[in-house]
Amino acid sequence: MFKSVFIIILSFNFLFTHKSADFVMGSTFGLLPMAHTDKNDKLEMYANNKSIPDPIREVTLEALSHFPDLMDTRIDFEFKKKIGGSVMQAQPRVGSLVFKGKENRAYRIKISRYLELEDENIPIEELPHDVLLGWIGHELGHIQDYLNRSAVNLMGFGMKYYCSKSFVTEAEITADSYAVSHGLGEKIIATKNFVLNHERLPDDYKNKIRALYMSPGEILSLVEAQEEDEDEIAE
Ligand SMILES: [Zn+2]
Helix, strand or coil, rough: CHHHHHHHHHHHHHHHHHHHHHCCEEEECCCHHHHHHHHHHHHHHHCCCCEEEEEHHHHHHHHHHHCHHHHHCCEEEHHHHHHCCECEEECCCCHHHCCCCCHHHHEEEEEEEEEECCCCCEEEEHCCCCHHHHHHHHHHHHHHHHHCCHHHHHHHHHHHHHHCHHHHHHHHHHHHHHHHHHHHHHHHHHHHHHHCCCCCCCCCHHHHHHHCCHHHHHHHHHHHHHHHHHHHHHH
16 A cells, blocks of 8 residues: 555656756656655745746746845846847846835846757757756846945946956856855856857857856865865854
């Protein structure tokens, strides 16, 4: 009797998980459906004041779960056909900058609907789970950085971002550092490696990432420095 119940539960598990991205990665093998549902329920608490397209809902909530400061922050995740040379972009909503205080400011993260390779377009949700998690985590790192900036500072930030390469690099290092300090270091490295080693991503894009962003090695030393800090605190 017990055994057959177990088998039924196990086959339900297959029904529920066969579509999810982390099943493809093999990490949910052995989890019972209750555990999976629990995980989704737990993640739903991070959906407060967020709008998220369905295909990336779970991975986005997982990324948000690393940023408790953004729990009540209004963030709209929006699919776009094209974002001038980027795959994702995090911005404050201009209207909310002018009319609202820091606490009620709203942000949006634009996300390309497809990753454009040289020979095909891949729906963004088909990227490996860790890569997508790292990518969204990086964008949340930008928003974490925006949180405490004044409206005037943010408007200046937008202008400088378009005019100065060194300013872009600084902003990108800050976003990565926030993602690393919020526990997403390995995912950020997965994202960088995915981009830099991808054979069918356009060279223009890879060169841009090489020129302006931290390398996987630099991020790794950040992760290690952070782990050492944590060890010291633990001692
Ligand atoms: Zn960025």
